[in-house]
Amino acid sequence: MSDPVIAARDVRKVYPVFRTPVDLARRHAPERGNAVVALDGVSLDVHEGEVVGIVGRNGAGKSTLLRILAGISPPTDGVVLTNGTVHALLDIGAGYNVFLTGRRNAQQRLALLGVPRREIPDLVDEVAAFAELEDVLDHPLRTYSTGMRMRLAFAVATARRPDVLLIDEVLAVGDEFFADKSFLRIQELASSGRATVVASHDRAQTFRLCSRIVWLEDGRVRAEGRPEEVLHTYVAHLHAFEVTGRVRVLEVELVDADGQPVTEVRSGGTVSMRVRYEAARDEPPIAVIAEWHHAQTGEAVLSAWSGDNAFVAPAGVGRGSIEIEYPSLPLGAGEYDFIVTLADAAQGAFPLELYDMWGPYTGRPTRVRVVGDGDGGLLALPATWSVRAA
Amino acid sequence: MSSTALHAQGLTKEYRVVDVVRLLERLRGRGRGSPVRTRIRALDGIDLRIERGEVVGLVGSNGAGKSTLLRVLAGLSSPTDGALEVNGRVTAILEITTGLVPEHTGRDNVRYVGRLYGMSARELAEKQEAILDFSGLGAFADLPVRAYSAGMKARLAFSIVTSVDPDILLIDEALSVGDAGFALQSRQRMHELCAHGATVVVVSHNLAAIRELCNRVLWLEAGRVARDGDPAEVTEAYRAVAHERAQEELRRRFAGRDRAAAAHGSVVRALRAVDAGGIPSHLFRLEEPLVLEADLELSERAPEGLDGVLELVRFDGVRVARLVEPRLAAPGGRSTLRIDLGPVRLGRFTYEARLALVDGGGREHGSARAVFAVEDHAHSYNASYYQPLVWRAEGT
Numbered sequence: 160m161s162d163p164v165i166a167a168r169d170v171r172k173v174y175p176v177f178r179t180p181v182d183l184a185r186r187h188a189p190e191r192g193n194a195v196v197a198l199d200g201v202s203l204d205v206h207e208g209e210v211v212g213i214v215g216r217n218g219a220g221k222s223t224l225l226r227i228l229a230g231i232s233p234p235t236d237g238v239v240l241t242n243g244t245v246h247a248l249l250d251i252g253a254g255y256n257v258f259l260t261g262r263r264n265a266q267q268r269l270a271l272l273g274v275p276r277r278e279i280p281d282l283v284d285e286v287a288a289f290a291e292l293e294d295v296l297d298h299p300l301r302t303y304s305t306g307m308r309m310r311l312a313f314a315v316a317t318a319r320r321p322d323v324l325l326i327d328e329v330l331a332v333g334d335e336f337f338a339d340k341s342f343l344r345i346q347e348l349a350s351s352g353r354a355t356v357v358a359s360h361d362r363a364q365t366f367r368l369c370s371r372i373v374w375l376e377d378g379r380v381r382a383e384g385r386p387e388e389v390l391h392t393y394v395a396h397l398h399a400f401e402v403t404g405r406v407r408v409l410e411v412e413l414v415d416a417d418g419q420p421v422t423e424v425r426s427g428g429t430v431s432m433r434v435r436y437e438a439a440r441d442e443p444p445i446a447v448i449a450e451w452h453h454a455q456t457g458e459a460v461l462s463a464w465s466g467d468n469a470f471v472a473p474a475g476v477g478r479g480s481i482e483i484e485y486p487s488l489p490l491g492a493g494e495y496d497f498i499v500t501l502a503d504a505a506q507g508a509f510p511l512e513l514y515d516m517w518g519p520y521t522g523r524p525t526r527v528r529v530v531g532d533g534d535g536g537l538l539a540l541p542a543t544w545s546v547r548a549a
Numbered sequence: 550m551s552s553t554a555l556h557a558q559g560l561t562k563e564y565r566v567v568d569v570v571r572l573l574e575r576l577r578g579r580g581r582g583s584p585v586r587t588r589i590r591a592l593d594g595i596d597l598r599i600e601r602g603e604v605v606g607l608v609g610s611n612g613a614g615k616s617t618l619l620r621v622l623a624g625l626s627s628p629t630d631g632a633l634e635v636n637g638r639v640t641a642i643l644e645i646t647t648g649l650v651p652e653h654t655g656r657d658n659v660r661y662v663g664r665l666y667g668m669s670a671r672e673l674a675e676k677q678e679a680i681l682d683f684s685g686l687g688a689f690a691d692l693p694v695r696a697y698s699a700g701m702k703a704r705l706a707f708s709i710v711t712s713v714d715p716d717i718l719l720i721d722e723a724l725s726v727g728d729a730g731f732a733l734q735s736r737q738r739m740h741e742l743c744a745h746g747a748t749v750v751v752v753s754h755n756l757a758a759i760r761e762l763c764n765r766v767l768w769l770e771a772g773r774v775a776r777d778g779d780p781a782e783v784t785e786a787y788r789a790v791a792h793e794r795a796q797e798e799l800r801r802r803f804a805g806r807d808r809a810a811a812a813h814g815s816v817v818r819a820l821r822a823v824d825a826g827g828i829p830s831h832l833f834r835l836e837e838p839l840v841l842e843a844d845l846e847l848s849e850r851a852p853e854g855l856d857g858v859l860e861l862v863r864f865d866g867v868r869v870a871r872l873v874e875p876r877l878a879a880p881g882g883r884s885t886l887r888i889d890l891g892p893v894r895l896g897r898f899t900y901e902a903r904l905a906l907v908d909g910g911g912r913e914h915g916s917a918r919a920v921f922a923v924e925d926h927a928h929s930y931n932a933s934y935y936q937p938l939v940w941r942a943e944g945t
Contacts (some may be wrong), residue, residue, distance in 0.1 A: 169585070169599050171932070174692045174693075176654070176691040176692060177654075178691065195688045195689060195691065195692055197696065217698065217700045217701055217704065218683065218685075218687060218689055218701060220641065220685065221602075221698065222697075222699070222700075222701075223696070223698075225671070225871050227577030247902075250699065266939065271869065291798075297568065298564075298589065299566060301562070302564045302566065302589050302591065303562065303612075304611055304612045304615070304616050304617075305616050306610060306611045306612075307612060327698070327699070328698075328699055328700065337901040338739075338867075339864040339898055339922075340864075340899075342865060343864050343865070346865065346866065360700065365869070367865055368865075377714065421711055423901065447940070448930070449938070450930075452676065458867075458933060459930070459931070459932055459933070460932065460933040460934060461932055461933070461936055462931065462932035463928070463930065463932070463935075463936075463938055464928075464929045464930055465940050466929070467928055467929055468940055469925065469940065470940035470942075471942075472941060472942040479942065479943055480880060480942070480943045481940070481941065481942045481943075482939075482940075482941040482942075482943075483938055483939070483940055483941075484938060484939035484941070485936055486936075486938075486939065487936070487939060489894070489934050489936055491870070493637040503878070506737075507740075507761075508929030508930070509929070511734065511737055513830050528851060534858070534871055535870060535871045535872070536861070536868040536870045536871045537867060537869045537933060538869050538870045538895075538933065538934055539870070540870045540872065540890060541890075541891060542859070542863075542872050542890050542891075543873075543888070543889040543891075544857060544861075544874040544888050545886070545887050545889070546877060546878055546880070546882060546885070546886045546887075546888075547885055547887075548877045548880045548883070548884045549844070549880065549881075549883040549884050549885050
């Protein structure tokens with residue numbers, strides 16, 4: 160394999176802690192309790208053409224690692240070698256002057272990014288067009304709304320393609336339609352360049368964008384591999400802290416229109432999830448979240464909260480069952496995992512505490528094969544075709 | 550104390566903008582007639598009375614003045630004209646890092662920002678641990694804030710500000726930073742604050758959240774109050790207008806992306822998405838009927854019985870569907886092909902549809918593309934497809 164574009168070896172970052180003035184004179188070491196280890200021996204090679212995603216909770220060390228790769232912050236120990244121009248999108252809003260016009264700000268930023276002077280005017284026009292700010296480009300930034308500022312900053316930051324692109328948290332900005340457009344742009348940049356490293360909390364987008372995932376935890380690499388290799392253990396880890404078990408799911412079965420258990424489902428067929436549960440104590444009404452995840456990508460293809468349909472399962476002690484019917488399963492052929500989550504209905508669509516979750520992340524069997532005709536893509540959609548002479 | 554928390558009369562905020570280039574031209578004696586100074590009216594005479602305990606949502610398109618109004622209400626920006634009366638302690642979360650000092654540790658920032666927001670020393674001593682606990686910073690609490698990631702800063706700021714027991718709380722959207730766990734925590738905290746009788750003014754693009762949280766909604770339009778009242782009514786009215794506007798916006802944005810390519814003597818001249826009335830559309834609401842319409846022109850050289858292949862590709866490159874209609878019965882000359890996809894149930898994203906005519910050997914005889922987007926405000930979860938479900942329960 161060729162030389163890596165980025166090579167980081169045993170990178171350590173220790174931040175000293177100063178609680179009192181005396182600390183200024185003390186030696187700082189984690190074992191003395193007056194230093195925090197943000198990165199603890201991380202090694203990372205990024206090769207030509209790779210898009211690497213760094214995932215992990217807040218505080219796992221993602222941002223620290225990107226700052227070190229970008230050369231913004233020096234490592235306490237270890238070596239970072241980069242080969243080519245590195246451009247970091249770490250804090251895209253920083254350094255804008257609110258008293259200057261959008262145009263002037265864009266010009267300055269582009270010059271800072273190393274764009275040759277004569278190319279700047281054309282590039283500014285491109286930036287304005289992408290950010291949809293042509294009409295207000297000559298107004299000062301202080302008159303811009305929050306969304307307008309974000310769009311400008313994003314358009315400027317992504318206007319030129321460096322050799323190595325480092326991105327923190329800015330996969331998508333703006334309203335929902337602009338977010339689609341900005342993600343597309345990041346995808347183009349990532350696929351056309353020599354190497355890209357991304358750290359983001361948007362799990363679905365990161366896993367889709369990247370060819371390799373590095374999972375950081377407490378400053379160390381916990382796991383590394385292709386997205387589908389890391390996905391399930393990672394998601395299991397994210398969910399682990401939430402389950403209370405006050406209502407337990409005993410079993411989830413897939414049944415066909417006649418109520419017979421099935422292990423294989425046909426695209427467009429009728430299928431129901433039959434959920435049997437048990438409540439040890441008297442619990443409030445239960446809401447259900449029912450999902451079908453694509454086994455390879457982890458994408459939540461179908462995802463519904465029963466509250467959106469004003470449905471809750473009755474309260475009480477003892478056993479009960481819930482049936483969720485998919486009148487015509489729209490999934491394309493492939494492997495899926497179904498996931499059923501029970502929670503207190505009063506906690507809303509995004510409960511903090513779950514009663515129980517039946518899914519691959521909690522060690523329950525959920526794999527199901529959907530069969531259909533040929534390679535149709537993610538979904539099997541019904542359509543009627545007709546032609547008439549003009 | 551009076552029962553009114555905020556009372557604004559004729560609130561106006563005007564930005565004066567001097568065009569330096571024109572000014573120089575004018576000084577050189579040229580460019581006469583073109584205005585050197587322009588005024589941008591961000592707020593245009595807003596009359597508003599918010600009673601104690603009201604939870605008010607602000608909606609409006611980009612640049613309607615939502616952020617400016619919050620800034621003026623918070624006292625961060627002074628109005629050009631009009632009067633503002635505020636009764637009670639105002640706390641505002643307008644920018645993620647409001648007031649955080651990068652050189653101080655998280656712990657010191659809790660004290661410092663807490664005092665800034667008017668908490669007493671005793672209150673702070675009591676709450677400091679709870680605040681740090683809620684922020685989930687762990688060992689980072691003793692590090693300077695400059696070492697934090699954007700998500701960690703947001704968690705800290707949010708934790709401090711919402712612990713103040715504010716009389717009046719002003720919140721600008723942009724709270725969606727941090728990992729999924731914290732997003733849930735902060736949503737719960739907002740609910741608690743609203744339930745505990747604080748007066749809240751919140752700006753968000755998420756209409757479903759506004760509707761759930763607020764008991765009154767203001768719709769701002771070019772710096773004026775366009776509508777004020779019941780959340781369901783106002784958000785519904787706003788949604789209708791926003792839909793039209795987005796439609797217009799998308800038409801502009803997608804112009805040039807709907808295109809056709811001809812090959813081998815047969816042509817798909819154009820492809821377009823049309824709504825129930827047969828009118829070309831770029832934006833579909835969930836459950837609205839979606840039809841793709843193509844203009845075909847088959848020359849005499851075109852082979853018999855071409856297959857129609859329709860692909861739908863989502864903005865992120867995922868092929869969501871591939872539909873094949875074998876041996877399309879298209880007559881020679883010009884014809885119109887309709888592909889009726891029924892009610893739209895695709896996820897709320899942008900899509901590109903590509904239609905190709907393909908012969909038995911897999912060779913393409915012309916193709917065309919069209920772009921459309923789907924919007925949805927009814928579902929709590931994002932999904933690739935929204936299948937209507939039947940839920941049943943058997944009691945315990």
